[in-house]
Each structure stands twice: as structure tokens, then as C-alpha cells.
Amino acid sequence: MSQDHELERSVRAICQAHDRDAGRLLDIVRQVQVREGQVSGAALDLIAEELGQQRVEVEGVVSFYAFFSEEPQGRIVIRLCGDVIDRMQGAERVGKVLEDELGIRFGETTEDGLISLEWTACIGMSDQAPAALVGNVIVTQLATDAARDLVRELRKHGDPQRLVRTFGDGNNAHERVRAMVVNNIRQAGPVILAEMEKGSAIRKSVALSPAEVVRAVKTARLRGRGGAGFPTGMKWQFTRTAEGDTRYIICNADEGEPGTFKDRVILTERPHLLFEGMTIAGYAIGAEKGILYLRAEYAYLRSMLEEVLDTRREKGLLGAHICGKEGFAFDIRIQLGAGAYICGEETALISSAEGLRGDPKNRPPFPAQKGYKGCPSSVNNVETLCCVARIMDNGAGWFAQLGSECSSGTKLFSVSGDCRSPGIYELPFGTTLGELLELVGAGDAVGVQVGGPSGKMVGPADFDREFCFDDLATGGSIMVFGPERDLLEVASGFMDFFIDESCGYCTPCRVGNVLLKERLDKVRAGLADASDLDYLERLGETVRTASRCGLGQTSPNPILSTLENFRPLYEARLKSPDESLLATFDIQGALEESRGITGRDSLHFRREDGRQNSQEKGATA
Amino acid sequence: MSETFTFVIDDKEIEGCFGQTILEAAEEAGVYIPRLCHLKGLTPFGSCRVCTCMVNGRAMAACTQPAAPGMIVENASERVTEIRKSLVEMLFVEGNHFCMFCERSGDCELQGLAYRFGIAAPRYPYLFPERDLDASHDDIFIDRNRCVLCGRCVRASREKDGKHVFGFVGRGPAKRVQVNAEAALAETKVAVTDEAVAACPVGAILKKRTAYRVPVGERRYDHEPIGSDIEKRRTAAAE
Ligand SMILES: Cc1cc2nc3c(=O)[nH]c(=O)nc-3n(C[C@H](O)[C@H](O)[C@H](O)COP(=O)(O)O)c2cc1C
Ligand code: SF4
Ligand code: FES
Ligand code: FES
Numbered sequence: 001m002s003q004d005h006e007l008e009r010s011v012r013a014i015c016q017a018h019d020r021d022a023g024r025l026l027d028i029v030r031q032v033q034v035r036e037g038q039v040s041g042a043a044l045d046l047i048a049e050e051l052g053q054q055r056v057e058v059e060g061v062v063s064f065y066a067f068f069s070e071e072p073q074g075r076i077v078i079r080l081c082g083d084v085i086d087r088m089q090g091a092e093r094v095g096k097v098l099e100d101e102l103g104i105r106f107g108e109t110t111e112d113g114l115i116s117l118e119w120t121a122c123i124g125m126s127d128q129a130p131a132a133l134v135g136n137v138i139v140t141q142l143a144t145d146a147a148r149d150l151v152r153e154l155r156k157h158g159d160p161q162r163l164v165r166t167f168g169d170g171n172n173a174h175e176r177v178r179a180m181v182v183n184n185i186r187q188a189g190p191v192i193l194a195e196m197e198k199g200s201a202i203r204k205s206v207a208l209s210p211a212e213v214v215r216a217v218k219t220a221r222l223r224g225r226g227g228a229g230f231p232t233g234m235k236w237q238f239t240r241t242a243e244g245d246t247r248y249i250i251c252n253a254d255e256g257e258p259g260t261f262k263d264r265v266i267l268t269e270r271p272h273l274l275f276e277g278m279t280i281a282g283y284a285i286g287a288e289k290g291i292l293y294l295r296a297e298y299a300y301l302r303s304m305l306e307e308v309l310d311t312r313r314e315k316g317l318l319g320a321h322i323c324g325k326e327g328f329a330f331d332i333r334i335q336l337g338a339g340a341y342i343c344g345e346e347t348a349l350i351s352s353a354e355g356l357r358g359d360p361k362n363r364p365p366f367p368a369q370k371g372y373k374g375c376p377s378s379v380n381n382v383e384t385l386c387c388v389a390r391i392m393d394n395g396a397g398w399f400a401q402l403g404s405e406c407s408s409g410t411k412l413f414s415v416s417g418d419c420r421s422p423g424i425y426e427l428p429f430g431t432t433l434g435e436l437l438e439l440v441g442a443g444d445a446v447g448v449q450v451g452g453p454s455g456k457m458v459g460p461a462d463f464d465r466e467f468c469f470d471d472l473a474t475g476g477s478i479m480v481f482g483p484e485r486d487l488l489e490v491a492s493g494f495m496d497f498f499i500d501e502s503c504g505y506c507t508p509c510r511v512g513n514v515l516l517k518e519r520l521d522k523v524r525a526g527l528a529d530a531s532d533l534d535y536l537e538r539l540g541e542t543v544r545t546a547s548r549c550g551l552g553q554t555s556p557n558p559i560l561s562t563l564e565n566f567r568p569l570y571e572a573r574l575k576s577p578d579e580s581l582l583a584t585f586d587i588q589g590a591l592e593e594s595r596g597i598t599g600r601d602s603l604h605f606r607r608e609d610g611r612q613n614s615q616e617k618g619a620t621a
Numbered sequence: 622m623s624e625t626f627t628f629v630i631d632d633k634e635i636e637g638c639f640g641q642t643i644l645e646a647a648e649e650a651g652v653y654i655p656r657l658c659h660l661k662g663l664t665p666f667g668s669c670r671v672c673t674c675m676v677n678g679r680a681m682a683a684c685t686q687p688a689a690p691g692m693i694v695e696n697a698s699e700r701v702t703e704i705r706k707s708l709v710e711m712l713f714v715e716g717n718h719f720c721m722f723c724e725r726s727g728d729c730e731l732q733g734l735a736y737r738f739g740i741a742a743p744r745y746p747y748l749f750p751e752r753d754l755d756a757s758h759d760d761i762f763i764d765r766n767r768c769v770l771c772g773r774c775v776r777a778s779r780e781k782d783g784k785h786v787f788g789f790v791g792r793g794p795a796k797r798v799q800v801n802a803e804a805a806l807a808e809t810k811v812a813v814t815d816e817a818v819a820a821c822p823v824g825a826i827l828k829k830r831t832a833y834r835v836p837v838g839e840r841r842y843d844h845e846p847i848g849s850d851i852e853k854r855r856t857a858a859a860e
Contacts, residue, residue, distance in 0.1 A: 041803050056788030056801040063790040340792070357789070362667045362685045504770070504796030507670050511711035514794055515745050535744075542707045545680045546670045603741040 004042070010035055011043050015050035022051040023373070025061055025355030026338055029068055030296075037113070038072045064357040064503075066120065066339030067296050074109045074116035076160060078150075079133040080142075082119035083126065083258045084493040085416050085479055090144070091130040095119070097144045101151040115154060121341060121497055122258035123297040126416035126479070127184050127423050135160040136299045138181050171268045176304040183265050184423025187439065189410040190402065191390045192383060193426050198272050199317050201393035205280045206325040213284040214240065217388060219396035221408040226252055226344075226381030227451070227475035228550070232388070235378055238368035239285045242376035247287040250353065250372060250379045251278055254295045254337055254344035257452035258497060259477035262412035263382040265424050267294075267301050270386060271308045275332060277385030279322065280392055282330040285378055290332040293349050296339050305334060341501040345549050346379040348503065359505050360549040383412055383476075404430030407468035411476060415440045417449075418482035433472060434463035442480045447487050447566065452477035453494035454554035456561040457487060487566055488524050488573075494558035495520060502551060509552030512543035520559055529575050537563060626690035630674075631697050637688035644672055644683040647696070651855020653848035654696055655705055655737070657712075657730055658771035659684040660820055663780055666772050671708050671734065675701055702738065709734045710743035715794075717749065717766035718823075724832040725824030727840030731769060732823075733847030752797070757805035760813035760829050768798055768825040778817035786811045798825075 014031045018024040028047060032039050039047075039062045048055045062068045080086075080095055095106065098117055102110055109116040125131035128140035137160035139150065150163055167173035168182040185193060205213050218233030239247060251274065255263040266274060278290045294302065309332055312318045320329045335353045337343050343352045347361040350372050371377025380388075387409055391399045400408045407429035413436060416422045420441025427436065437445055449457050451474035458465075458472075465472045481487060495517035504510045519536050522528045540556030540563075547553045563570060587605050595601060625638045630652055637646035642665060644654050657669040667685040674683045675695035683694070695701055712731060720726045752765035770789070775798070778786040786809045790799040802808035811817065818826055837843070 045803075054785040054788065054801050055803075056785060056790070056799055059799060060788045060790050064792050342792075357792075362665065362682075364687065499793060502793040504791070504793040506668050507708050507711050507715075507770075510770075510794055510796065511715045511748075514748065515711070515714075518746060539707070539745075542704050546673050546704050546708060548667060548670065548682070 007036065007040075007042060008046060011046040012050055015047060020050050020052070021355075022053055023355045025051065025053075025058070026065075026336065026352065029058075029062055029065075030336065030338060033068050037075060038069050040070065040072075044070075060357050061355070064340065065337075068338055072109065072113070074114050076114060076135050076154060076158065077116045077118060077133075079118050079120035079123070080106075081121070081123045081125065081129065081131045081133075083122040083129075083497070084490050085122075085126040085259060086129040086131065087493065088417065088485070089129040091142075093144050094130050094132075094142050094147045097147045098151065101148050114158065115151070120297075120339070121256070121501060122260075124255055124261040124264045124295075125181065126259050126261060126414070128182060129416070133297060134163060137161055137163060138179055138300055139163055140180055140182070171304065174304050176307055177268070177301060179300055181264075181268075181300075183269060184421075185265065185269075186415075186421050186423040187425040187427065189426030189428070191399070191410045191426065192266060192270065192273070192386050192412055193424075194390075196273055196276075196389070196393060198276070198312075199315065199323060201276050201389040202279055202283075202317060203323050205283055205392045206323050206328060210240065210284045210286060213280060213392065216396040217284070217391060220387075220391045220399040222384065222387055222391060222399070223407065223469055224381055225383035225387065225411065225475065227257070227454070227473075229469045229473055232380065232384055235368060235380070236281065236285050238366070239371075239376045239378040242369045244370075244374075244376045246289075246373075246375045247285055248372045248375055248377040249278055249281045249285060249287045249290045250346075250349065250377055251290065251292045251382060251385055252344060252346065252349060252379050253292055253298070253382050254341075254349060255298070255382070256295060256341035256344045256501075257454060257475055257477050258494075259414060259416055259449065259452050259479045260475060261414045261416075262424055262476045264298060264301075266382050266386060266412070267298065267305065271305055272312070273386045273389050274382055275308065275312055275318070277387070277389035278332060279318065279330050280388055281378065281380065281385060283322075283325075283328055285376075287378075288329050288331070290330065291353055291372070292332055292334045293337060293343070293353055294334055295337045295343075299336055302334060302336065309334075340503075341497075342503045342549075342551055345551060348549070349379060350377065357503070359503050360551075362548075381475075403428045404466065404468050406470045411467060411474075413467075413474075413478050414476050415478045415480065417478075417480035418442060418445065418485070419480045427467070429468045430466050432464050432466050433458070436467075436478065437463065437480070440478075440480065442482075444482055445480045446483050447481040447485070447490075449477070449479040449481070449490070449494075450474050452479075453497055453558055454550070456557060457491070457565060458561070459565050462565070487562055488520065488569055491558040491562050492517060492520055492524060495555075498551065498555035498558075502555070503549075506546075506548040506552060508543045508546040509548070509555060512539060512547075512552070513555050515539060516543065516556055516559055523570055523573055526573050526575065528573070529577065533563065533567075533570055533574075536560075626688075628688055628690060628692035628694065630694040635688075637690075639687075641688050642684055643674065643676070643681075643686050643688045643692070643694060646688040647683065647694075648851050651852060651857075652696065653851040654683045655734055655848065656684055657734065657769065657822055658773065660773050660777070660822075663773065663776040663820070666776065669708065669712070669769065669771055671705050673701065673704050673708070680704070705734075706738045706740055709738060710740060710745055712769050713740075713743045714745045714747045715750070716768060717747075717752065723767065723824045724827065725767075727837055727843045728835070729824060729842075730822035730847060733842040736842060737846040737848065750794075755800070755806045757807035758811065759807070761806060761811060761818055761826065762829060763798070763800075763806060763826055764824060765797060766825075767823045769823055770796060770798070771822060773820040773822060774798065774817045774826055777820035778811075778815065781816035781820075782812075784810050784815070784817070786815070786817055 222232045223229045343358040348358045352358040413425045540560045656672040665685045667682045672683040755763040775787045
């Protein structure tokens with residue numbers, strides 16, 4: 001069979017295996033990508049034809065996601081995490097070794113078509129950086145000599161899985177996971193990381209009415225753990241009462257905020273707790289279907305998660321008549337992402353799960369009214385749903401008394417950077433940042449990025465603040481920076497992240513972040529003066545205000561929060577006032593000739609004597 | 622007729638009805654809210670953000686936000702205008718806009734907004750991106766240097782022409798308009814009479830051999846600022 005026929009046969013088969021459902025486009029493209037090493041023009045046409053779509057729509061999707069490529073890629077793609085934390089731990093040196101050993105640069109493929117090399121955003125391994133994805137296999141704590149061996153081995157056997165010699169703790173060693181990833185659970189708490197009997201929370205829930213379950217979640221004062229902190233009970237109430245026959249519960253396991261990896265540990269060690277929470281959510285809002293949107297970087301967990309789902313189906317914890325409850329049917333499917341931070345934003349996530357570009361949607365309507373496929377949907381974070389299961393098992397009152405007055409329960413923190421014990425900490429709300437820093441062994445921290453790049457960089461003046469929704473709110477990412485670090489370099493790295501990850505839909509985020517980064521780097525290079533700081537503040541404020549979704553509304557934060565909390569770092573790099581203007585330069589004299597030619601005055605440098613030219617009109621751009 | 626209600630834009634009471642956006646209700650009342658990606662008759666898109674208003678103190682896009690009873694909308698205030706100017710300037714530096722030798726000059730909505738806001742030159746540095754041109758079609762050409770990613774061609778082709786000639790590819794700063802073909806516009810079903818071609822607010826999709834049919838000096842925004850037609854309705858109604 002010719003190559004063309006071979007491609008045609010395989011693409012058509014993949015589409016047919018997905019019932020030619022355009023809603024499954026991400027899964028289809030992923031399979032084509034894996035099989036062919038690219039999604040070529042010919043493949044675009046075939047997919048479009050099979051799904052009854054337009055080529056340009058399919059191309060729009062393929063070109064949106066970092067893990068898809070229209071150009072041919074190597075059989076194995078090495079994606080080195082280029083996040084700030086990984087760079088601090090030597091990722092750049094590792095990258096150099098990989099380039100040398102492979103004889104290619106980042107963005108290229110070896111001539112034999114075996115290996116491609118790319119940078120990627122945080123892959124959720126900041127506590128064991130530098131880390132890389134080799135195919136679907138995670139490689140952690142990658143030193144330069146290990147990087148050299150890695151390439152040599154791949155050249156020998158071409159099997160990423162064989163790079164894994166020792167397995168991590170807990171389920172990382174599960175036969176369906178077999179990863180070198182470690183959990184680094186440093187402090188377990190009573191809500192997420194405690195043990196629970198399977199089905200216990202569901203049984204207690206279905207003994208109540210769905211409305212009573214919603215009420216319990218409200219009584220527990222549970223608020224979303226994904227970052228925005230929206231009251232979960234209220235979200236469910238809206239979804240439950242919205243008009244529609246079919247409802248969906250969607251678990252957000254996109255975990256893309258750099259420095260966050262707590263959902264990875266939950267998925268690894270507490271999948272039953274999570275699925276239990278999802279099932280209860282389904283009962284409460286009246287959904288028969290749930291979707292776990294799993295980021296592509298965590299694809300290595302998929303097979304184990306599927307097995308857990310099967311086990312639960314066998315035990316009657318999923319499927320029809322769950323726990324013997326007449327009329328309560330619920331099941332869950334896993335949707336893999338494809339490398340896009342923006343897909344953690346709930347409306348972008350829905351777009352993506354529908355097989356579209358991961359563009360956020362216009363609101364209103366909100367997902368609770370019209371979400372996945374236009375049906376009322378509730379999107380909840382992994383940790384939030386685990387809290388739900390625990391609330392239903394232990395009681396709303398029990399949960400509400402944990403934590404602080406304004407924020408009930410515990411919170412998982414993912415700690416990385418300059419500290420002795422990076423990893424996972426489950427602590428009650430109300431814990432101060434200083435207490436956490438003590439626990440992790442970060443006595444000499446000068447700056448802490450709370451909540452990831454979209455959060456804030458704070459200094460010692462803020463270390464006595466409490467974690468809670470009304471003070472230091474965070475989705476859980478805590479990155480610690482010691483005295484050796486250049487915080488403006490850190491901020492610049494975060495801006496790179498936002499530029500790469502912006503969906504590009506709206507003007508302020510698509511253009512504004514590029515401009516912010518340009519001016520920050522001008523400051524870093526010692527070429528800026530005081531007016532540039534005003535420029536940064538005003539531009540940052542505009543991007544924050546005018547952007548369409550949460551990404552652009554928070555993307556200036558690395559700059560705005562360092563300007564607020566670390567202003568002397570900027571001021572130290574400014575040119576002195578007498579350096580910034582060339583006093584010897586006569587601008588009026590220099591403009592005389594062009595005034596003569598154009599017959600009008602300069603709009604910026606008006607003649608000092610105030611004379612106006614009669615021809616002078618309005619402005620031109 | 623659907624039920625009406627009132628809300629306020631810049632201290633002026635406006636009548637709206639359910640289902641209308643703030644922009645639509647304002648327009649009917651003769652209040653111009655600057656816009657670029659919005660085009661009457663197409664699904665609201667919300668990408669340029671030029672129509673940003675403060676609604677009860679929060680920034681919102683007037684072209685997508687439904688009007689609601691009692692809303693307090695800030696449209697012409699200094700801070701709102703400042704945001705809009707900044708956005709227009711961003712669009713100028715993001716592409717390669719050389720108005721002085723662009724055949725759309727005087728009839729270009731982006732340029733019209735700049736005139737209206739009194740923007741002499743953008744405060745931001747030009748990014749000088751590398752963008753390409755597609756002159757493959759007999760009657761139409763695309764100059765991506767001037768594209769502002771408003772999506773009007775994409776929507777008009779789909780919603781009005783019943784074709785899918787245009788779409789978006791890439792993301793972030795690399796996002797661009799693509800045609801529904803392997804290589805170029807000539808391979809698509811586009812026709813010079815398509816609404817998609819007329820929908821472009823700038824000089825990115827142009828009809829060939831029409832450049833100077835309307836002489837410079839007699840074009841839409843040569844004498845009156847963009848939005849004047851809408852504002853005239855209000856003066857007419859007041860008289
Ligand atoms: C750019 C962006 C990325 C986000 N990423 C995530 C994510 O990875 N996981 C998550 O749970 N929420 C994320 N969110 C928040 C979600 O939009 C949403 O608020 C959350 O999933 C709701 O769940 P919760 O109420 O349980 O927190 C993100 C938001 C934005 C704006
Ligand atoms: S702010 Fe705008 S460009 Fe940025 S991710 Fe959101 S919709 Fe996309
Ligand atoms: S006109 Fe409203 S966002 Fe463009
Ligand atoms: S004058 Fe605006 S695009 Fe040409």
C-alpha cells in the first residue's frame with residue numbers, strides 16, 4: 001500500500017473509532033499525532049471530511065495545542081520543563097547537554113527522525129526539578145550527566161519507559177503507572193490525605209435528597225480550591241436549577257499554574273476520593289455524566305485512573321442504581337488535554353472538551369446555565385471534589401470547624417524552589433505564610449510567589465499574613481526564592497509563560513503581555529528611566545482591566561506585584577535623570593527642516609514660541 | 622414588542638429591551654460606543670475590547686454584555702477612553718500599519734478610531750511582525766500585515782455567506798487568519814461579492830482594482846469622526 005493510502009486508512013479508522021464525533025476531535029488528533037508523528041495537511045483534510053467539518057476548523061484546533069504539530073516530529077518528543085523553578089535548578093544546562101548530545105537545537109528533530117526537542121511550560125514536577133517529558137514518560141531530577149545517558153539510551157532502545165529504573169513511592173509504582181515521580185507528601189491532613197472507605201460518602205449522600213447534599217456543602221462553607229474561591233454549594237445550586245434536561249459535572253484536572261502539583265498527588269494517591277466526590281456532585285446537581293479533564297502532561301496516570309473507574313463500576317459505585325439508589329445513574333469519562341494552560345480556565349476547558357480551540361467563551365451565559373454542549377455544567381477543581389466527599393462522610397459541621405473563621409477546611413500547598421523540603425503540605429486555612437516557610441525550611445526566603453505567576457510575589461513584610469480567601473488566597477502554588485535570586489528575572493520568566501500561553505483572542509492579553517515584557521527587560525538591561533515604571537504600571541493596569549478572561553486579568557501580576565513589593569529592585573536599575581535626556585541635543589533645531597517640508601509643526605515637539613502652522617490638521621497614526 | 626426597561630450611560634437614561642446588548646441599546650438611543658470587532662448582524666465576538674465600558678464599576682465589553690435594568694454604564698469617561706486608546710495603540714504596534722500608503726486610508730475603522738481619540742502616534746514600540754500576503758485570487762487579496770484579528774471575515778463567511786472561507790490558527794501572539802485551503806485564497810469558495818470580504822474593518826482583505834474609486838478626501842472618515850452617524854440619530858431625535 002502506498003504511503004497516502006496507509007495514512008488515509010489509519011486516519012479514517014481513528015475517526016470511525018470515535019463515531020466520527022467532532023466533539024472528540026482532541027482525542028482523534030492526538031491519536032493521529034502519535035501514530036504519524038504529525039498532523040499533516042493531508043490528515044487535516046481527511047479528518048475534516050470524516051467529521052463533516054472544514055479543514056480550517058481542524059487546523060485551528062491542531063495549531064492551538066502545544067502537543068500537536070503540523071510539521072513532522074520525531075518518534076519521541078523530549079519536552080524539557082522551562083519553568084522558572086526548573087531553570088533555577090539547572091534546566092538550561094540540561095538543555096544545552098541535550099542539544100549537544102542530539103546535535104540539534106530546541107524546536108528541531110534529529111535527522112534520523114527519532115527525537116525532537118522542545119521546551120514546555122511547568123509539567124507539575126517543580127518539587128523534583130529539573131524535569132522533562134519523554135513521550136508520555138516523566139523524567140525527574142534530571143542532572144546533566146543523566147541527560148547525556150538519556151539520549152544515548154534512547155538511541156539504543158528507543159523506549160522512553162526503559163529510562164525509568166526505580167519507581168516512586170505509593171501508586172507511582174503501580175503496575176499501570178510505573179513512574180519515577182515521587183509524592184513528597186510532607187504533611188498529611190484530615191481532609192484530603194486521610195484514608196476513607198470506598199463508597200461510604202456516596203452511601204451517606206444518597207440517603208439524603210440532592211437538595212440536602214447541596215445544603216450540606218453550603219453549611220460546610222466549602223469554596224473552590226482551583227483559585228477563584230467561588231462557593232461550591234452556590235455553584236451547584238445554580239447548575240441544579242438551570243433550565244435543561246442534561247447536566248454535566250466536570251472535574252478540572254488541568255493543573256497548569258506553574259508551581260502547582262497537588263492535584264497530581266491527589267490523582268495518584270486519592271483517585272477514589274476524587275471519583276467519590278464527582279459522583280456525589282453528579283447526584284447533587286442531577287448530572288448523569290462526568291468528565292475528568294486531565295492535562296496531557298499527566299497522561300501517564302490515565303491507565304491507572306481508568307482501572308479505578310472500572311473497579312468502581314464493578315462495585316456499583318458508578319453506573320446505574322449507584323449504591324442501590326433507584327434512578328441514580330452516573331458515569332465518568334476522561335478527556336485528555338493537549339498542552340495549553342488556558343484550558344484550566346473553566347470556559348476554555350469546556351471549549352477544549354467539546355473538541356474546539358481552547359478559547360474561553362463569552363460570559364454570560366455562565367457554565368452553570370449553558371456549559372458543555374450548551375447544557376448546565378459545574379466545573380470543579382480536583383481538591384474541591386475531594387473536600388465534598390470528606391464533608392459527606394464526616395459531616396459538614398466537622399469540616400466547618402477546621403480552618404479559620406473566614407475559610408473552612410484545609411488546603412493543599414505545593415511548595416517548590418529554595419527550601420529544604422519541597423513537596424505537599426496539607427494545612428488548615430489560617431496558617432500563616434511564615435509558619436509554612438518554617439515547615440518547609442525556607443528561613444532565608446526573600447521572596448515568595450504565592451498562587452503561581454497569576455498570584456503575587458510577596459516579601460518578608462507579608463510573611464505573617466494568613467492563608468484564607470480574604471487575605472492570602474492561593475490555588476496552592478508556593479514558590480520560594482532565596483537571597484541569591486534575581487526577582488526581576490523571575491518576573492520576566494513568568495511573563496514569557498503568559499505570552500506563550502495566551503490564547504490570543506483578545507487584544508490586551510495578546511499584545512499587552514508582549515509589551516510589558518519588553519519594558520521589564522529594558523529595566524533589567526539598565527536602559528530605563530523612572531517614566532518606564534509609570535508606563536509599566538499603567539499598561540499593567542489596562543491589561544488587567546480590559547482582558548477578557550482570568551489569564552489576561554492576572555498576567556500583569558508578576559510585574560505589578562514586584563513593583564508594589566520590591567520597587568527598590570527596579571529603582572536600582574534605572575538610569576539617573578541626567579543620563580536619560582541628552583541635554584545637548586537641540587530638538588527644535590533638528591525639526592526645522594522637516595517643518596519646512598511638511599508645512600506643519602511637530603505634534604510632539606511643538607514650537608516653543610507657540611506659533612502654529614495654518615495647515616496643521618488633526619492627528620494621523 | 623418585548624418588554625423595555627431603563628438604564629444609565631454617562632448620566633443619560635437609556636431605554637433597553639431584554640435580549641439587547643449594552644452596545645445595541647446605546648446605538649439605538651444615539652450613543653456611540655466605540656467598537657472594532659463588532660459588526661451588526663454577526664454574532665458578538667468580544668475580541669478587540671475597544672467597546673470596554675465600566676458597568677457598575679466593573680470593566681465589561683459592551684458588545685457582549687446584555688443590558689439590564691438599572692445598570693450604570695460609564696462610556697465616555699476619561700479612564701474608559703484611556704483604556705480604549707491604549708487598546709487601539711496596541712493594535713497599531715502589533716501589526717504593520719502604514720496608513721499613508723494604504724488604500725483603505727480614510728475608510729479604515731482602526732484609523733478612524735485613532736483619529737477620533739486623537740492618537741498621533743502610539744506610545745508603544747512597534748513590534749514589526751513578519752506577516753504574509755495572499756494575492757492568489759483574481760479579485761481579492763489578503764494583507765495580513767494589517768489584520769487586527771477581529772474575526773469579522775470568519776463570522777461573516779460562516780453566518781452570512783454560508784461558507785467557511787476563513788478561520789483562526791495558532792495561538793497567542795502567533796494567532797492569525799487562515800483560509801480554508803492547503804495554501805491560498807484562490808483555492809477557496811470565496812467570491813468578491815461575499816459579505817466576508819466587505820466585513821473587514823481595515824485594509825487586510827481588499828478587492829482588487831477598486832483602490833481609488835473613492836478619492837482620498839471623500840472617504841467615510843475624512844470629514845466626520847467614526848461614530849458620527851450613530852450620534853446624529855440622537856441629535857435628530859432631540860430636534
Ligand atoms: C488561566 C486560568 C487557568 C486556570 N487553571 C485552573 C486549573 O488548572 N485547575 C483548576 O481547578 N482551576 C483553574 N482555573 C480556575 C477555573 O477557571 C475554575 O474557576 C475552577 O476550575 C473552578 O473550580 P473550583 O470552584 O472548584 O475552584 C484557572 C483559571 C484561569 C483563568
Ligand atoms: S485574556 Fe484574552 S487573550 Fe488572554 S487568554 Fe483570556 S481571552 Fe485569551
Ligand atoms: S467591539 Fe466589543 S470587544 Fe470588540
Ligand atoms: S489605514 Fe487602517 S489598515 Fe490601512
